[in-house]
Amino acid sequence: MHVNIKRVPAMVVLLLLWSSKPAFAQYQRTVNDLDSLIQKHPKPVLMVLGTEWCSYCSMQKNIIQKLLQSDTTAANRLYYVPFNAEIKDAVQFLGQTFTYTATGKDKGVHAFARFLNRNAPISYPTLVLLDPKGNVIYRHPGLVTKDQMRIILDHLAGLI
Known part of the structure; x- marks a missing residue:
């Protein structure tokens, strides 16, 4: 087998990028x-x-992710959990089980979001602390702006 040496570094970089988690993943948690x-x-x-369909929700998540990536101290002082209010999986939280409730054909909301x-x-989006x-406090x-989010993160730091 012949391997082109010039292509090896590029292949290694692509393999590492494909197999590694984004740096932000260490700060993002799941409800369960x-x-x-x-x-x-x-x-x-x-x-x-x-x-998934809410463009403002994506904007909100991006604002939070960028702030937490740039301020690792803030990221280490809290747990960040984005929650899709339309997931159909059961959620366990504080000894309770929450499930999805259909409100029509292909429509519904998760009981945890209602809780x-x-x-x-x-x-959508709704920020919950x-x-x-x-x-819930x-x-x-x-949508919460970047400047408003900084104030909220500073407030959260005072809860520790």
């Missing part, structure tokens, strides 16, 4: 991880309720 994380290492939780939103009408014990429906 929260119970054990909060029990072992209590920290505030920053959640974004959204959907976090205190059964108010849900808008939890204290280190898992209690703040909700903000709609």
Whole structure:
């Protein structure tokens, strides 16, 4: 077998990029991880309720990701959990099980999103802050700007 030496470095770089997780993945958690994380290492939780189709939700996630990537101290002081309010998987949180509820053909909302939103009408994105014990301490429906998010992250740091 003949291997072109000039192509080896490029192939290695592509393989490493393909097989590695993004650097941000270390800061992003899932809902089902929260119970054990909060029990072992209590920290505030920053959640974004959204959907796959919501462009503002994507914008919100990008704002948060960029801020947490640039401020690793803030990223280490909290758990960041984006939550798709239309997932059909059951969610375990604080000893309760939450499931998806269909509201029509190919439409519905997850009971966990309703729980976090205190059964108010849900808008996407909705920012939800939890204290280190898992209690909802703040909700903000709609897009939060980068400057507003910095203030929120600073406030979360004071909860530790």
